[in-house]
Each structure stands twice: as C-alpha cells, then as structure tokens.
Amino acid sequence: MRSAIVTLFLCVFLAGMCLAQPVQASNYPERPIKMLTMTGPGAQIDLLTRALSDALSAELGKPVLVTNMPGGSHGSVMAAELKASDPDGYTLAVSATAAFTYSPHYVQTRYTFDDFEYLSMLGLNQSGIVCAPNRPWTNLKEAFEWARNEKRGLTYMFQGSDDRDVMQRIAAKEGVSLSLMPSTGGPSIISAVMGGHVDLGHLGAILFEYVKANRLKLLAATTPQRLTQLQDVPTLREQGWDESVEMFVVLVAPKGLPAPVLDRLNQAIDKVAANEKFRTFITDELIMAPVTFGREAALSYMKEANDRFGKQAAEAKKQ
Known part of the structure; x- marks a missing residue:
C-alpha cells in the first residue's frame, strides 16, 4: 500500500513538473531579460542593441538589459555564452550574422549553426x-x-x-x-x-x-x-578583387525556446518592425541598410549564408 502511494505521489509530482514549464512560459516574460551584444559600448551594433532593447521592453512590459561581451570572431565569445544559457527567452543576443554563418566553418568555436533560434534580421551594417x-x-x-x-x-x-x-x-x-x-x-x-x-x-x-x-x-x-x-x-x-564582407545584424536566442515564448517574441518583433522611430534610427542615425524583419526572413538568409560559407570553407581546405 505504501509503495502504491509513493508511486502515485511521484507520478503527480512529475506531471506537475511537466506542466510547469508551459504554464510559466505562457506568462513570459515575468522578469527582466538579458540582451547580450558582441561589441563594447559605443559601437554601432551596441547602439542598435540598446535601441532594440528599449523597443522590446516597451512591447514586453519588462526591462531588457544590455550586457556587452566583445571578443572572438564576429561575436564568437558572446555566441558561446548564449549557447550555454537556458532556452527560456530570458537571454537573447544581437550579433553580426557571421558569428553563426561564417566563424564555425573557419575557426574553432564552442557552438554550431544549429545551436540557435534566429528571430529577426535587424540591419545591414555598411562597412x-x-x-x-x-x-x-x-x-x-x-x-x-x-x-x-x-x-x-x-x-x-x-x-x-x-x-x-x-x-x-x-x-x-x-x-x-x-x-x-x-x-x-x-x-x-x-x-x-x-x-x-x-x-x-x-x-x-x-x-x-x-x-x-x-x-x-x-x-x-x-x-x-x-x-x-x-x-x-x-x-x-x-x-580588382572578387571580395566583399557581409555585415548583417541578427537577433538570436538559444535553441529550444518553448512555443509560447517564441510566439510572444515573434509578436513583439512584429510590433518593433512597425515602429517607424526604431526603423528610422537604424537607417538615418546608424546609417544601416534596411532589411526584412521577422523569423522567416532571418531563417532564409541565415541558412543560405551558412551553406555558402560552408562550401567555401570546404573548397579552401582542398587547396
């Protein structure tokens, strides 16, 4: 009898644990969000990150706090920190796309392209x-x-x-x-x-x-x-050289966000994309070229670039 009661208690406890995450995720966000950025204070991507953080904070109703994490190849130090973060929506990041599409093919990183959710392109940094x-x-x-x-x-x-x-x-x-x-x-x-x-x-x-x-x-x-x-x-x-550097900027999260969190972030990003003041800040103040916001456009570009640079790296190794 005692064994049956213990077993029943464990089942109820485990069921509660399983239900807790969706219920908690549906209330997202319940506390401040950390926003990592790949540069030091004052750089263009830092300024963009801070403007985005303010805009997202207004939409989500919680503070979005910027943490500068420079270092590595196009933000690889920051990307490694992002990968190690819980996929709960409380740690996001703004980075050059090359940290995810280029660096893993050319330098040793503690992450791969598939370790992240790509939420939205933000701009093209002229360089x-x-x-x-x-x-x-x-x-x-x-x-x-x-x-x-x-x-x-x-x-x-x-x-x-x-x-x-x-x-x-x-x-x-x-x-x-x-x-x-x-x-x-x-x-x-x-x-x-x-x-x-x-x-x-x-x-x-x-x-x-x-x-x-x-x-x-x-x-x-x-x-x-x-x-x-x-x-x-x-x-x-x-x-005279067949070369160029693509400095697109992207909003990223760790892989595995709960569906309610991902939906809430997508809604907030859509609202930010419609914010004329924010978009004007990107094109007029930061002098970045405009891009298409949203997860679909981000996934499309990021996959194409990752495949392209992967092939380029493979060909370079053969030489």
Whole structure:
C-alpha cells in the first residue's frame, strides 16, 4: 500500500513538473531579460542593441538589459555564452550574422549553426577599410602598391574572421605581408588607426562620421555596392578583387525556446518592425541598410549564408 502511494505521489509530482514549464512560459516574460551584444559600448551594433532593447521592453512590459561581451570572431565569445544559457527567452543576443554563418566553418568555436533560434534580421551594417588621413593613399589598391614599392608590410585591425580572411587573400594576391591585430569593436579600431598603431582597419557604419570629419580616410567599401553616403569610394570588387564582407545584424536566442515564448517574441518583433522611430534610427542615425524583419526572413538568409560559407570553407581546405 505504501509503495502504491509513493508511486502515485511521484507520478503527480512529475506531471506537475511537466506542466510547469508551459504554464510559466505562457506568462513570459515575468522578469527582466538579458540582451547580450558582441561589441563594447559605443559601437554601432551596441547602439542598435540598446535601441532594440528599449523597443522590446516597451512591447514586453519588462526591462531588457544590455550586457556587452566583445571578443572572438564576429561575436564568437558572446555566441558561446548564449549557447550555454537556458532556452527560456530570458537571454537573447544581437550579433553580426557571421558569428553563426561564417566563424564555425573557419575557426574553432564552442557552438554550431544549429545551436540557435534566429528571430529577426535587424540591419545591414555598411562597412569599409579605413586609414589615418595623413597616409599617402586614396584607395586600398594604392596602399598595397605603396607597401610593395617601399618593401614594407601593412598592419591591419580586423572585426572578425571574415574581413580578416578577405584582407589576407587580397594581401597574398598583392604580394604584401599583412600583420593582423584583433579588435573589440569599432571604437578600438578607430583609436588604433587614428593613433598610428595600425595602418588599416575595418569599420562598420560608425566610419561615416569620422570620414566626413576628415579624422579617417575611407580606402574601400567592403560591401557589394558603394556606401550610401560615400559614393566616390570604390568597392573591393571595383578595385580588382572578387571580395566583399557581409555585415548583417541578427537577433538570436538559444535553441529550444518553448512555443509560447517564441510566439510572444515573434509578436513583439512584429510590433518593433512597425515602429517607424526604431526603423528610422537604424537607417538615418546608424546609417544601416534596411532589411526584412521577422523569423522567416532571418531563417532564409541565415541558412543560405551558412551553406555558402560552408562550401567555401570546404573548397579552401582542398587547396
């Protein structure tokens, strides 16, 4: 009799445990949400993260608190932390898409593409190669020609593995030695380039204000097309190299969110996407190119990019 009672109690307890998560998830969110971001304070993606956090907080009715986690390849340190977080909707992240679609194919990471839920694209960060204004180059091609003629190498501060690899391939084709330095985001690159600690650096849209103020010089647009506000500077392809850097930004969560949580986040993202003030901030203040919001568009792009970079990496290993 006692055994039967104990067994019955355990069944009831386990059933309660199974029901607790959906009931709790249906009330999401019940406490503040942590929002990780891949850069230090002040970088373009950090500013976008903070604007998104404010907009989501207004929709979800709970604080969304930003935590800066720079480091690794395009946010791989942050991505590893996100993977280790509980898939309950209380830890989200904003990152360059390359952390998930590119880095796992080229560097050792503690996560894979399939470890995450891709909730929404947020913007396309326009980007380019910059140098100090006093350098004797008007474009990147001239910088490599100068280094070759002077029999000197160049130092380059990179954002992530993709722009690093692009510049390594270009330098190899140009016959110029390239010394690489990692960064913790845009502000660290600006300080290093302006201070003369490196010759070249790769920046997102934060470059616009510095180039317009003649505090930095833009040598090449690294996006497939010329930058919207600096149309006179040619792209990498226009300078003779079949290369570009895709700096899309994405909202991500750990894999395995409960359905009620995922639905609530999708609803909030739809509301944020319709927020004209938020969208204007992205295009006018951050000078990012607009994208299609929502989970469907995010999944479509992320899968295509992951497959493309996976094939590219496999071909590189054969060489």
